Amino acid sequence: MASGPVDNVILLVDCYKSCHYKVYPPGTTTLYSYFESRGGKFPYTVFFGLQYILKRWLCGPVVTKAMVQEAKEVIGAVFGRDDVFNEEGWNYLVEHHGGRLPLRIRAVPEGTVVPTKNVLFTVENTDPALPWLTNFFETLLVQTWYPMTVATNSRVFKQILHHYMNMTHDNLETVAFLMHDAGYRGVSSVESAALGGAAHMINFKASDTVAGSSLLRKFYHLQGVAGFSTPSSEHSTVTSWGREHELDAHRHMFQTYSKGDVGCVCDSYDIWKCLEEMWCGELKDLVLERGTRGGCVYLRPDSGDTKEVTLKCLEILEKVYETETNSKGYKVLPSCVRVVQADGVNHKTLWSTLEHLKDHGWSTYNAYFGAGSALLQQVNRDTQKCAFKVSYAEVDGRGVEVYKQPITDPGKNSKRGRLTLQREDDGTYTTIESGKGDPSKDLLVTVFENGEMVKDYTFQEIQQRAEIKPNDMDIIKFLKENEGLI
Known part of the structure; x- marks a missing residue:
């Protein structure tokens, strides 16, 4: 660096x-x-x-x-x-x-x-x-509080997702990808992004904070990268087409990245119209065809009440994309389409959203999440009361x-x-x-x-130590009992 x-x-x-x-x-x-x-x-x-x-x-x-x-x-x-x-x-x-x-x-x-x-x-x-x-050197060494606290914060996200996937889905294979780090622009410095991004990668493999992988390559013997992403649109790439050409913007994104997975933000104007008329209408056949080739479109709401919007998105998609019921009795969309909720996600809203989906018969497997400031920035030395004493x-x-x-x-x-x-x-x-x-x-x-x-520890060693174990504490119970954290 x-x-x-x-x-x-x-x-x-x-x-x-x-x-x-x-x-x-x-x-x-x-x-x-x-x-x-x-x-x-x-x-x-x-x-x-x-x-x-x-x-x-x-x-x-x-x-x-x-x-x-x-x-x-x-x-x-x-x-x-x-x-x-x-x-x-x-x-x-x-x-x-x-x-x-x-x-x-x-x-x-x-x-x-x-x-x-x-x-x-x-x-x-x-x-x-x-x-x-x-x-x-207390001043410098105590700054370990930041990567340590983000790693802890991130692991609690993982425990919540692990808990609901265990209840509502057949396996836990995708848990490591269910929480995406979208916090680079929201932190105080490039070094914060690198440290916080690396800390999140201990628990999850989904990240746009590539600085985290750069730090791990230099200081923790990482080969390759630890956080992965997919081509995705943002509001500027949709709104620059103009409201009357929103469909063209989505089609262009979808066809430009014609292989594998692709993400599309859907709330530039009217998300319900976007889902119902575009992704469940004009673009439906393209989505299904991509699914036959192993690809998936991740549809992203980015405003509104987190739990209600996520549920309504799934319910709209359900009307057109046929769902199946898994062994746990919960609905699952076909593998070609998923919802990504990355607005206002923290421990409390993640829990309430997953609980809401479960109550309405949906498996956690249908939804992916992203967090920014709540993951990397809304922590301080007192989050875990870190101290250095003689x-x-x-x-x-x-x-x-x-x-x-x-x-x-x-x-x-x-x-x-x-x-x-x-x-x-x-x-x-x-x-x-x-x-x-x-x-x-x-x-x-x-x-x-x-x-x-x-x-000198390797990143792989660190990930293995931090894995969720069968005897891990019931984090949901803890969060409910302590200061209304969920």
Whole structure:
């Protein structure tokens, strides 16, 4: 990926971090910190994205004397004084470590689905002369919250679709294609699109955010692409023909991409007329003929009440395209035609739409969905209450358990001592504090040490870990019981 506006890692920081090296207890030689999801909207997190941050910013010689001088000038100007910046400490790092960061980072394998309130990774310095380095990079490392939260958000979408496909269809073969990432234009930056798009691809194979595949190719050993799409029209390609030539616009799209699948947006003017007179009339024979060659037309409503519009689209198509009843007792359109609902889709509207279709005898198999901002942008660090805290220090050769315990918010209490993450015999996860865990059972793996990647995950490994398992929690029940999420 191209360089960003800031390439000096010393400046990838909340600037107040620059003053902290002076205010740890005298004699401090070790600081050990951890990152966790303290709770939040969903009951678990899909851990993902740390490897990108490490490879992108922290691997190899990342600090030079020139960077130290630049940072000295910038930090001095920010504070308006020359006694804040740690010039000596950074120069020591360059001279004694060749610009590599003497840190050890241990993390749960990426793609692991971990219940909240458990440690996800730990960080500690390996050079006793640089204990402040551990928390200096909190700012950058905590940004793992974004890809991790999108991966979690996306997996909940998948669980909802999996739930309804299991109830209303004969198999689950198409689940991985039922939620399309349409969020590229709605995110805050190209990097957000790449990280969020990649996170969604852990769970689904449908995406227009090609930046996600680009990131995975560079940082996660992906061969090819992870997200797939199909030629599809947009409103401009229909409305540029003029209202009186809408039929010609659809026919032209359909004939231009005459093989395989094709998508057509239908609500540029009157969606009901478009479906009834065009796709169920003038264009019907073309649709059926394409079906004999294995192709499908995906008809897309893009406005109105999500659940009512989706149902009405199916009911209009049913009048002309003969449905069958599957083994679960639900109606299925022929394979040549499907509805794609990509307007206003979030967890709540997806659930209500699928429930509405089920109640009216329709299999989830008939409908595909797309999400944009609800998938990639309507999340923040507090969605899963992500936090990075010191839990252990060594001062004058003595180990010290470090913790916070704010009287005003017990939810922000932090963990103490060195931590291990263990999975018990019953499948539950437990974070053992105060160094009392069994190292042989620790799920945390050293992924980074002294400026080098020690463990390098492939995207395929990550996908396999995040797969929905038979013993996954009932996400529908959880969402109903918690804050009216559905």
